[in-house]
Amino acid sequence: MYFADRADAGRQLAARLGHLQGRDVIVLGLPRGGVPVAAEVAEALGAPLDICLVRKLGVPGRPELAMGAIGEGGVRVVNERIVGDAGVAERDLAAAEERERAVMAERARTYRGSRRPVPLEGRTVVVVDDGLATGATALAACRVVRAGGAARIVLAVPVAPHGWADRLGGEADETVAVHAPEGFYAVGQFYREFEQTPDAEVVERLDRSRAARAAVVRHTAVRIPAGGPVLPGDLAVPDGAAGLVLFAHGSGSGRHSPRNRAVAAALNGAGLATLLFDLLTEAEATDRSRVFDTPLLAERLGHAAVWTAGWSGTEGLPRGYFGASTGAAAALWAAAEPGDDVAAVVSRGGRPDLAGDRLAGVRAPTLLVVGGSDDLVLDLNRRAGELLRCEHRLEVVPGAGHLFEEPGALEEVAALATDWFAAHFAAAVAGRDQ
Incomplete structure (x- = not known):
């Protein structure tokens, strides 16, 4: 057990990112669980907080196992090995993608309302989640951010499996994890409290960050x-x-x-x-x-x-x-x-x-x-x-x-x-x- 909750994880992660202080940084949390972690990082760095919308494509009958992920801007990542091992048909993969894109569009309306995403072009973007397992979602997030024109991508998580950075194929310019243990089964095993983050908390964290940064x-x-x-x-x-x-x-x-x-x-x-x-x-x-x-x-x-x-x-x-x-x-x-x-x-x-x-x-x-x-x-x-x-x-x-x-x-x-x-x-x- 490494973290009391996501806020604790965010504070510990922020301590590893002090070298980004004072740079032109944007912090993006992956909804929903990544946002409370990202909020702590953004506050510590004095940076704007926004979201990076991606959705895991779960194997039919085993939704916790990611066979891929999708992101805004048409980004699509598929883990061919898992698709093959699970015997997922192309029509089932397409149906999962259609379903998750509809969810992603609804989440965008819920979290952003009429606000536009924070511009990423030419900036250092810190992508934050509450942990990394297969890496499919993180990979999709990095590609979304790169497509948005980010000059540098830092992928930061509280916990990930040993050797996790190798799974990203160089999509991130820098990777940071507080812990990367050998015995890794699920992200939740490293948290004392790991309840699902409600939409209302995501919206509240984003609004609080915007209010805190309202310029004088x-x-x-x-x-x-x-x-x-x-x-x-x-x-x-x-x-x-x-x-x-x-x-x-x-x-x-x-x-x-x-x-x-x-x-x-x-x-x-x-x-x-x-x-x-x-x-x-x-x-x-x-x-x-x-x-x-x-x-x-x-x-x-x-x-x-x-x-x-x-x-x-x-x-x-x-x-x-x-x-x-x-x-x-x-x-x-x-x-x-x-x-x-x-x-x-x-x-x-x-x-x-x-x-x-x-x-x-x-x-x-x-x-x-x-x-x-x-x-x-x-x-x-x-x-x-x-x-x-x-x-x-x-x-x-x-x-x-x-x-x-x-x-x-x-x-x-x-x-x-x-x-x-x-x-x-x-x-x-x-x-x-x-």
Whole structure:
């Protein structure tokens, strides 16, 4: 007997993972039993906690014996030896997979709700379970994480059979176990308490972790020198910010735009700093020729970017541009400037066509988000996508109009932007460290 319960196992496992402290780490627990263990590891490392959804494929009549496993993204692992020894027919294997994929989809809705998975791209991911027996589930989890773009995978369990790492075929970059005994029959034999973890506990652990990591955001009213005029802005910097997003608003709008402020709040909640500022002075805002002067607006955005690079709290942070409507053209124009090292661009209901020939010069990964009912702008964005030479993607929010006023539409924009910036900021930081 090694562990009192899963929480005890998690604390003992966390003690073996201290070398990951301070790195850009995500901890993923395998539901259900792996989540209480992973929660202790995430707390000790000060890292976000999420889940990695995989399902064991049990041998018919012997569900405790894994003949394989499946995971999100179509991942499938089959232990041919066990399938052969147990005489499992192909139709029975297919039926088990169909059944478990339905369960996995339901679990995703239960555990995540409308939240998206934490972005893994370019990060170190610690995959945690309450123990390892055949290794099929862990193998599937590693493949799911690798497909998600993880830079490094650490598979960590409290207990596993002797020589367990050899079963993984190099799928994990690092393996950690507190105990790896010779006499191994089942994971539960090494726990004093090993009752099944209820769904409610999984959800509670995830919610508690998110609440504990809710960032303290410092809001500062700033004035930005922009090559002549001084422009007012609102700078919000969460503790430990992972990047900075500068907003370029559309015509007739400014730093008080309720839609941009809603997206900025979501970014702040995800640990990203934001700058909302007026691209024009009050007098200039009444001049229609200035409102649609894309080169001028892009120049002002560039001045703001330079200013933030020297501001205490945002210096050194990877930077992104979020452009709305005509402001998207200014963001793309600025991103095409020689020497602009912006890490990512997001356009909301944007007019990228107003950036013209500059589109071909954009180097930053660009996400174009358009409402499904915004036919004209959707067509313009499809055409713009053909001109972009950088990494780019078009996301259509079903049923949304130009202003994304429909229920849940703006929340979808915020979630898409958060994922895009978080992933590409992490990649930018990883590139600097190489």
